[in-house]
Structures are given as structure tokens and as C-alpha cells.
Amino acid sequence: MTISPNDFFIFISLALMTLSALWAVMATDILKSALGLALTSVFLSIVIFLLGSPLAAVFELSVCAGLITVVFISAISMIKPEGHTRGEDLGLRRKRRLKKYLPLPLLLVIAGILLWVNRTGLPVSPPPPDGSPLTMLEVMWDERRIDLAGQAIMILVGVFGIVVLFKEYMNRKGSAD
Amino acid sequence: MEIMSMFWVLASFVILLFIIGIYYLLVTRNLLRILIGMEILTKGVTLLLVAAGYLTGRTNIIQPIIITMIVVEVVIIAVAAGVVIAAYRSNGTVNIRSLRNLKG
Amino acid sequence: MITLFIAVPLVVVLILNLLPRKLANALSFWCGMALTVISGVYVLTTSQSSWLFGFDPVKRILNWEIVPSDLSAVMFVSIALVVFSAFWVGQYLFSDKNRQFIFNNLLLLCMVGMNGVVFSRDLFTLYVFLEIVAASSFILIALEKTKAGIEGAFKYVLLSAIATVLILSSIALLFMTCGSLDYHTVRACLTSGQLDAGASRFALFAVCLFVAGLFIKGGIVPFHGWLPDAYSSAPTAASVLLGGIVTKAAGVFTLVQLAQNVFGFDKPSPVLLGFGMLSIAVGAFAALGQKDFKRMLAYSSISQIGYIIIGLGSANVFGVVGAIFHIFNHSVFKTLLFVNAAAVEKQSGTVDMDRLGGLSNKMPVTGFTSVLAFLSTAGVPPLSGFWSKLLIILGVWQSGSPTVAIIAILLSLMTLAYFLSMQRRVFFGKLAAGLEEIREADFRALVPAVVLAVITLVIGLIFPWLLGTFLVPLESLL
Known part of the structure; x- marks a missing residue:
């Protein structure tokens, strides 16, 4: 088994990704959780x-690491200042109990995978013989045009969602206060 | 590195992310944290899709798919965050126990 | 085709939002009417397109071969019908003009999403449109921002997210094994037998994940936790849409479509039969114990979806045709019942069945149409629900599980029981205290009720004329 430098960097990033996900899960402060998710x-x-998908990487970086973090942090800032006990916020007691057992399934899974590796045939379809003739952008704009329409509809739905759910009905608030 | 080992390495990291996400969903009682757990699961799925494109040598096909998926998931998370904010405004808390009134 | 069902509604929504609000308010309802009526009529009358055949429109609904195209026609008609009714009910229920406008827009977007689900010939496109349907449903459920509505919406968000993770993982795995996502290639890859043992086990795992995801979307027991909460807590106009078509388009129809055309289920499947029976039984028993009218209807939906699943599980012509016919019938009578629930809720101010009673004298049309709907649900001849249940049970019997068929018939009596109990508590008996002043709902609730009741009745009555063509294979089999 030879490991190229590229593979080496992939493993390092995968490990760091898992560690930051773990950090997001273990953090007691929800803000740190959101930052862990961004990381x-x-x-x-x-x-x-x-892994050879540069454009998708750009989207992941800008949209998931950027936009979703903004969504989370603004949601947290809307919720946090209004007085919360931290215990209620976290369900701390139950969490501590389960925390002890988290490493167990992780170890089991890794061991299982290591044992299983050479037993099963490779379920991966072979690469197309002469490479796919289409470039990524051709696939996106020609083959998957309907997905782009779907994206547009989805964004429209999102706009309505934000209008409905985030907008404070001023008159209702006035009557409540 | 040959494809087979690469497959199992990537698959095990996907499974790790799934376990972390599911664990978080089970443990937490905070609605916003549930959304974070959902996001971790989504990260696992993204990695699985990327791995599928890489291992089959079809990154040209998988990239538009990942991009569309990311856009769709952002909208879902935004709407879900909106629901959580609305829940906070009506109940004054983001504890999941405030959402246990419907029964039967 | 694709323009009419996806692009035009999208453009309409965009234009409506650019117009001045007052004009757009009035226009949004009529645009919705026009779109649903045109698409329904278009599907029923277009003869040159490949996915329809025959001449008589009714025959066209009932007499199809099992190919995706014909399933699509049935679904398009159901979607148009339910959205049509939901527009009327929305007009009837919402007093706030602003909210009504947003409701109409979301309804159109949800319709686009469902049409896209029916259209898609690619697993990933299917996912995109499923998410559109789901996102617009979340917003519709939480539209009035009541406590219950938000709770229902959040439960739906959570379970739908889990379903999405399952479906997307399955898509990634299928892409890995087959190298493509469009239905034909995946089907060829899964059924040709070219995969080696490891890969085919892997593919089977992927198919199981996908089916589990669709079970959640379709609200099949034991994945049904979100469904009664979402249905009963949503504004009733949104319940019409959700109960009438959303779970069927997003979960059940997709399952039928994929099982038949992609995964190639051609043997009777004990798994599907088991889950179907579980849904029928749990839904029926839970419905019997409900006090809330809408919640009872939700459990009844779970039970009826179980029939569709066992029809699919029988994997023969009768079962599958019955399943598809039952999807159509179910969306007709369940929508009708939710329209009635909306009328009762608006006129009396409650859906608690203990506080209602004797409404059929005061609300004759609502009372009568609800009787028709419940008889059709319970499978009483000659209403349309009877024929679809008959086909399903024949299919199940043929597939070699007579026990399942008999239990399904017995549980069908349960349907009769809980609906009789509902009728007694809501429409018959003595007029409940405080309801002396109650009046019949106005035309906005009665138009969809009458249209749907006529459809149930006419399809049921016309069915015997189709016996010759439809049941010829039946004679040779019995």
C-alpha cells in the first residue's frame, strides 16, 4: 500500500474534520458548537x-461554512440574551451519562471496518472507459438543467419561509406587551 | 493508494460523522443543537457523495449534484431555524420539552 | 408538458410577487384556479402524448398499463384536484389577506414540487423536488404560528431531515455502484445481474435505505410519529393539502414508482406486506380513540396508506393497479373529509368531536358529502374506494398470502367503525349545546366538497361499465 502526499493530506483533513465535529458535539456553549460545525x-x-471537486469545495466553503454559520449565529443571538439557564439549554445530566459511552461505538465501528475490509468485493462502478466526454459545467447546464430550476424554486420557498417565520407580526407583539 | 483502501477509509469517516450526528440528536434537548446535529449528518452525506464521485472517476457529474444539494440544504436549515425561532417566540424556550403537547 | 407543470406556476408566483399587493391578492386565487383546472383538463384530454391512451377520460384514469407515464397521469390529476380544493378552502378559512396571499403562493410552489416529483426520471432530481415539497409543507404547517403548528412543523422538520439523510446516502451508494442516477441506468444496473456478490449486497443496502426514507416521508408505521401532529396542528387549509396529496406524492407514489421502475420489485415482498398490515392496524386502532376530528383523519390516512403498501407488496397487476387507483381515491375522499373538517371548524369553532353533534340538520351538504366520503373510505360499494380496495385484496390473495388479505378485509370493518363513531359524534344525534345558531358553510367550502363527492360517486358508478376491459384478466385467473 503506497500513500501519496495527496492521500496523506486527505487523511489529515479527514481526521481534523472528525475532531472538529466531535468538538462541536462536546462543547457546552452553543456558540462553540456552531463554530465547531463551521470548522x-x-x-x-x-x-x-x-478529492478532485474544486467547485463543489468552493460552495461548501462559502455556503456551508459561511452562510449556515451566519444563520446559526444570528439564531443563537436571537435566543441567547433572553435569559436561559444553561442546564435547561443543554440537558446536561443526560449528556454526561451518555458521554462516557461515546468512544465505545466509535471503536467498535473502526474495528469492524478493519476486519471487514478484505472480505467484501469492491462495490464501486469502474470509471467510464474513455473518461466522461462532458465537462462539469456542461453537465450542470445541459444535463441537470431541471435541478437548477429546482434550486430556483427552493430559494423562492426559502424566501417565503423567512418572510413567514422570521418576521415579527408587529401588531401581535404590540397587543402582547 | 488503490481505490479499495480509499473506499474503506472514506466510508469509515462517513460512518464516524453519522455516529457523531446521531449521538448528538439523541443527547441534546436544545432545538438549535438538534439543527447542528442535522448539519453534521448532512456533512457525512456530502462526504459520501464526494467519495462516490472520486472513486468512480466521475467528478464532473457529482460536482453539480453536490452544489445543488448544498443550496437545497441551506434553504432547509434556514426554514428549520425559522421554525425554531418561532417556537422560541411562542414558548419562551428552546427546550424540546416545550414541544410535547400533541399526543394521542 | 414540463412548461405547463413546472415553469408556468413558477413564473406566475414571480409575477404575483412583483404586482401591487392588493391586485396580487385577488389574482393569486384565480391564477391557482386556472392553473389547476387547466392542468387537470390537459392531462385528461391530451391523447397524443405517450403516457395516455384510450379515448374516454374516465377509462383513461382506470385502465392503464403499469408504466411510469400512466402513473404520472393519475398523479397529475390527483395533485390538480387536491390543490384546487386547497385553494378554495384557503380562500374560505383565512381572514388575514396577507396570510392568504402567502398561503396561495406556497400552495403553488408545493404543487410545482409535487409535479416535479412525478416528473423526475433521475434519483437526484427526485430528491430536489422532494425537498421543495417538504420545505413548503414546513412553512404551511407553521403558517399561523400557533404553538401546536410550530410543534408539528418542527417534528416534521426533524423526521424529514432524517429521511433526507437516508435518501441521499442511498443515492450516493447507488451512484457508486451504478455510476449514474437516471432511472433507466440504475434499473439496468440493479436487475441485469452483472453486479458481483459484494456489490449487489451493497446495492440492496442502498435500496433499503431509500425505502426507509420514503417510509418516513409517507408516514408508514413505525415511522409515522410526525404525521398526526403535523396534520392536526396545521391550519386546516394546509391539512387539506397535506392529508390529500403531500404524503402520497412524496412518499407513497415515489415508492410505487421506484419499486416498479427502478428497483424492480417483481416478487411479493413480505417486508412491504408486513409494514402495510402494521400501518393498517395501528392507524385504524388509533383512529378509533381520537377526539380531534383532524387527528382522527390523520390516523385514518396512515391506515389507508397501509392498503396502498400491501397492494404494492403483492407485486402483481391487481395489487399494483389497485394501489395506484387507491392513491387517487384516497386523495379524493381524504381531501373531501378535510374540506368537511374545515367547514365544521370554521362554522362551529372547534374540531373536538365531544363538543360537536347533530350538525347534519344544520349543515346538510357538509353532512351528506362526509357520509359519501367515509363510505368510500370504508370500501362500501358502489363508491370508488370499494373498487380499489377490492383490487388490492385480490392482488394480495393472488400473491399467495390469503391470511393477509383476510386480515385486511377485517380491518376494513374497523374503518367503518371509527367513521361511524365520527359520524355519530359530529353529524348525527342531538344538536350539541351552543351550536343552535350554526349555519351551513358558504360556497367556498361547498364547491370543492361537491366536486369531490361527485367524483367519488361517478367513478364508483362508472366502474362496472369498465369491467369488460378492466377485469378480463380477472376471469381467466379466478
């Missing part, structure tokens, strides 16, 4: 880049 995204985008 996971950053490392994931490095992995995506190294």
Missing part, C-alpha cells in the same frame, strides 16, 4: 478539494 465544514471543503 467541520472548512476541513470538509479541503477534503472535497483534494
Whole structure:
């Protein structure tokens, strides 16, 4: 088994990604959780880049690491200042109990995979013989045009969602206060 | 590195991300944290899609798919965050116990 | 085709939002009417397109071969019908003009999403449109921002996210094994037998993940936790849409489509039969114990979806045709019942069945149409629900599981039981206290109710004329 430098960087980023996901899960402060998620995204985008999908990596970096973090942090800032006990926020007691057992399934899975590696045939379809004739952009704009329409519809739905869910009904608030 | 070992390395990291995400969903009682758990699961799926493109040598096909998926997931998360904010405004808390009124 | 069903509604939504609000408010309803009526009529009358055949429109609905195209026609008609009714009910229920406008827009977007689900010939495109349907449903459920609505919406968000993870993982794995995602290639790859043992086990795992995801989307027991909450807590106009078509388009129809055309289920599947029976039984027993009208209808949906699943599980012509016919019938009578629930809720101010009673004297049309709908649901001849259940049970019997067929018939009596209990508590008996002043709902609730009731009745009555063509294979088999 030979490991090229490219593979080596992939493994490092994968490990860092998993560690930041773990950090996101273990952090007691929800803000740190959100930052851990952003960090996971950053490392994931490095992995995506190294695995030969540069454009998707850019999207992962800008949209997931950027936009989603903004969504989370603004949501947290809307919720946090209004007085929360931290215990209620986290469900701390139950968490501690389960925390002890987290490494167990992880180890089991790794051991299982290591044992299984050479037993099963490779379920991967062989690469197309002469390389696919289409470039990525051709696939996107010609083959998957309907997905782009789907994206547009999805964004429209999102706009309505934000209008409905985030907008404070001023008159209702006035009557409540 | 040959494709087979690469497959198992990537697959094990996907499974690790899934376990972390599911664990978080089970443990937490905070609605926003549930969304973070959902996002971790989505990261696992993204990695799986990337791995599928890389291992089959079809990154040209998988890239548009990943891009579309990322856009779709952002909208879902934004709407879900909106639901959580609305829940906070109506209940004054983001604890999941505030959402246990419907039964039967 | 694709323009009418996806691009035009999208453009309409965009234009409506650019117009001045007052004009757009009035226009949005009529645009929705026009779009649903045109698409319904278009599907029923276009004869040159490859996915329809025959001359008589009704025959066209009932007499199809099992190819994706014909499934699509049935679904397009159902979607158009339900969205049509939901537009009327929205007009009837929402007093706030602004909210009504947003509701109409979301309804159109949800319709686009469902049409896209029916259209797609690629697993990933399917996923995109499933998410559009899901996202617009979340917003519709939480539209009024009541406590219950938000709770229902959040449960749906959570379970739908899990379903998405399952479906996307499955898509990635299928891409890995087959190298493509469009239905034909995947089918060829899965059924040709060229995969070696490891790869085919892997593919089977992927198919299981996909089916589990669709089970969640379709609300099949034991993945049904979100469904009653979402249905009963949504604004009733949104419940019409959700109960009538969303779970069927997103979960059940997709399952039928994929099982038949992609995964190639051609043997009777004990797994599907088992899950179907579980849904029928759990849904029926839970419905019996409900006090909330809408919640009872939700459990009844779970039970009826179980029939569709066992029809699919029988994997023969009768079962599958019955399943598809039952999807159509179910969307007709369940929509009708939700329209009735909307009328009752608006006129009396409650959907708690203990506080209702004797409404059929005061609300004759609502009472009568609900009787028709429940008889059709329970499978009483000659209404349309009877024929689809008959086909499903024949299919199950043929597939070599007579026990399942008999239990399905017995549980069908349960349907009768809980609907009789509902009728007694809501429409018959003594007029409940405080409801003396109640009046019949206005035309905005009655138009869809009458249209749907007529469809149930006419399709049921016309069915015997189709016996010759439709049941010829039946004679040779019995």
C-alpha cells in the first residue's frame, strides 16, 4: 500500500474534520458548537478539494461554512440574551451519562471496518472507459438543467419561509406587551 | 493508494460523522443543537457523495449534484431555524420539552 | 408538458410577487384556479402524448398499463384536484389577506414540487423536488404560528431531515455502484445481474435505505410519529393539502414508482406486506380513540396508506393497479373529509368531536358529502374506494398470502367503525349545546366538497361499465 502526499493530506483533513465535529458535539456553549460545525465544514471543503471537486469545495466553503454559520449565529443571538439557564439549554445530566459511552461505538465501528475490509468485493462502478466526454459545467447546464430550476424554486420557498417565520407580526407583539 | 483502501477509509469517516450526528440528536434537548446535529449528518452525506464521485472517476457529474444539494440544504436549515425561532417566540424556550403537547 | 407543470406556476408566483399587493391578492386565487383546472383538463384530454391512451377520460384514469407515464397521469390529476380544493378552502378559512396571499403562493410552489416529483426520471432530481415539497409543507404547517403548528412543523422538520439523510446516502451508494442516477441506468444496473456478490449486497443496502426514507416521508408505521401532529396542528387549509396529496406524492407514489421502475420489485415482498398490515392496524386502532376530528383523519390516512403498501407488496397487476387507483381515491375522499373538517371548524369553532353533534340538520351538504366520503373510505360499494380496495385484496390473495388479505378485509370493518363513531359524534344525534345558531358553510367550502363527492360517486358508478376491459384478466385467473 503506497500513500501519496495527496492521500496523506486527505487523511489529515479527514481526521481534523472528525475532531472538529466531535468538538462541536462536546462543547457546552452553543456558540462553540456552531463554530465547531463551521470548522467541520472548512476541513470538509479541503477534503472535497483534494478529492478532485474544486467547485463543489468552493460552495461548501462559502455556503456551508459561511452562510449556515451566519444563520446559526444570528439564531443563537436571537435566543441567547433572553435569559436561559444553561442546564435547561443543554440537558446536561443526560449528556454526561451518555458521554462516557461515546468512544465505545466509535471503536467498535473502526474495528469492524478493519476486519471487514478484505472480505467484501469492491462495490464501486469502474470509471467510464474513455473518461466522461462532458465537462462539469456542461453537465450542470445541459444535463441537470431541471435541478437548477429546482434550486430556483427552493430559494423562492426559502424566501417565503423567512418572510413567514422570521418576521415579527408587529401588531401581535404590540397587543402582547 | 488503490481505490479499495480509499473506499474503506472514506466510508469509515462517513460512518464516524453519522455516529457523531446521531449521538448528538439523541443527547441534546436544545432545538438549535438538534439543527447542528442535522448539519453534521448532512456533512457525512456530502462526504459520501464526494467519495462516490472520486472513486468512480466521475467528478464532473457529482460536482453539480453536490452544489445543488448544498443550496437545497441551506434553504432547509434556514426554514428549520425559522421554525425554531418561532417556537422560541411562542414558548419562551428552546427546550424540546416545550414541544410535547400533541399526543394521542 | 414540463412548461405547463413546472415553469408556468413558477413564473406566475414571480409575477404575483412583483404586482401591487392588493391586485396580487385577488389574482393569486384565480391564477391557482386556472392553473389547476387547466392542468387537470390537459392531462385528461391530451391523447397524443405517450403516457395516455384510450379515448374516454374516465377509462383513461382506470385502465392503464403499469408504466411510469400512466402513473404520472393519475398523479397529475390527483395533485390538480387536491390543490384546487386547497385553494378554495384557503380562500374560505383565512381572514388575514396577507396570510392568504402567502398561503396561495406556497400552495403553488408545493404543487410545482409535487409535479416535479412525478416528473423526475433521475434519483437526484427526485430528491430536489422532494425537498421543495417538504420545505413548503414546513412553512404551511407553521403558517399561523400557533404553538401546536410550530410543534408539528418542527417534528416534521426533524423526521424529514432524517429521511433526507437516508435518501441521499442511498443515492450516493447507488451512484457508486451504478455510476449514474437516471432511472433507466440504475434499473439496468440493479436487475441485469452483472453486479458481483459484494456489490449487489451493497446495492440492496442502498435500496433499503431509500425505502426507509420514503417510509418516513409517507408516514408508514413505525415511522409515522410526525404525521398526526403535523396534520392536526396545521391550519386546516394546509391539512387539506397535506392529508390529500403531500404524503402520497412524496412518499407513497415515489415508492410505487421506484419499486416498479427502478428497483424492480417483481416478487411479493413480505417486508412491504408486513409494514402495510402494521400501518393498517395501528392507524385504524388509533383512529378509533381520537377526539380531534383532524387527528382522527390523520390516523385514518396512515391506515389507508397501509392498503396502498400491501397492494404494492403483492407485486402483481391487481395489487399494483389497485394501489395506484387507491392513491387517487384516497386523495379524493381524504381531501373531501378535510374540506368537511374545515367547514365544521370554521362554522362551529372547534374540531373536538365531544363538543360537536347533530350538525347534519344544520349543515346538510357538509353532512351528506362526509357520509359519501367515509363510505368510500370504508370500501362500501358502489363508491370508488370499494373498487380499489377490492383490487388490492385480490392482488394480495393472488400473491399467495390469503391470511393477509383476510386480515385486511377485517380491518376494513374497523374503518367503518371509527367513521361511524365520527359520524355519530359530529353529524348525527342531538344538536350539541351552543351550536343552535350554526349555519351551513358558504360556497367556498361547498364547491370543492361537491366536486369531490361527485367524483367519488361517478367513478364508483362508472366502474362496472369498465369491467369488460378492466377485469378480463380477472376471469381467466379466478
